[in-house]
């Protein structure tokens with residue numbers, strides 16, 4: 001608590017400050033407290049602290065005409081950096097937008113109950129199962145519409161490892177086309193995605209995958225299936241706005257989450273887009 005007050009006090013006393021300044025001033029003291037910090041956190045914070053420091057390397061420009069010399073320090077390129085991260089947001093949003101199919105999309109959030117979250121906290125390598133389970137859920141639904149067509153939609157998934165309260169709460173955000181291409185049909189609009197069916201498929205697929213990875217000890221816990229919730233549907237999103245908001249949320253909350261030792265992974269998986 002004293003540590004927090006010190007940070008706030010310093011910030012209040014300074015005329016202008018950056019996130020980097022807080023880390024530069026206090027990071028070593030914080031690390032010395034001995035809280036468990038993953039190597040990725042240590043690596044990224046060190047990059048932020050050294051971002052733009054000329055002693056860490058710089059480019060030198062020389063003008064043949066007037067003889068002026070300009071030093072441009074190297075930046076860290078970390079998406080955690082609130083300076084470099086802004087450019088990352090723009091580049092990433094532009095890159096993804098250019099690959100998206102020009103049609104209406106829906107936003108689906110695949111969440112898990114609090115009973116399952118400790119498994120992913122204990123072994124973060126399990127997080128990839130959330131991608132696999134959500135993708136399998138969607139593929140199974142579109143396949144079931146017409147088996148000979150085997151419709152394939154376009155979707156992008158991103159992982160959040162924290163909720164609004166910054167507590168550990170891994171979930172998948174998926175942006176999916178309101179339509180799909182089939183073996184014979186180039187494109188068919190499929191505006192209706194049945195919520196109850198998706199929810200049940202998600203439950204079954206994820207629990208099956210966890211059972212396969214964790215063995216019978218997992219299934220013996222007899223988790224209440226009904227607590228698995230597929231949260232929200234939204235339609236007709238402005239794709240660029242959505243992507244920018246989503247990536248910003250990752251970065252901004254990521255910085256805060258890191259201070260609570262809940263650093264989020266940020267993964268984007270492109271499937272059929």
Ligand SMILES: [Zn+2]
Pocket residue numbers: 047048051052075076077078081082083084085
């Ligand atoms: Zn930077």
Ligand SMILES: [Zn+2]
Pocket residue numbers: 160162171173
């Ligand atoms: Zn989220």
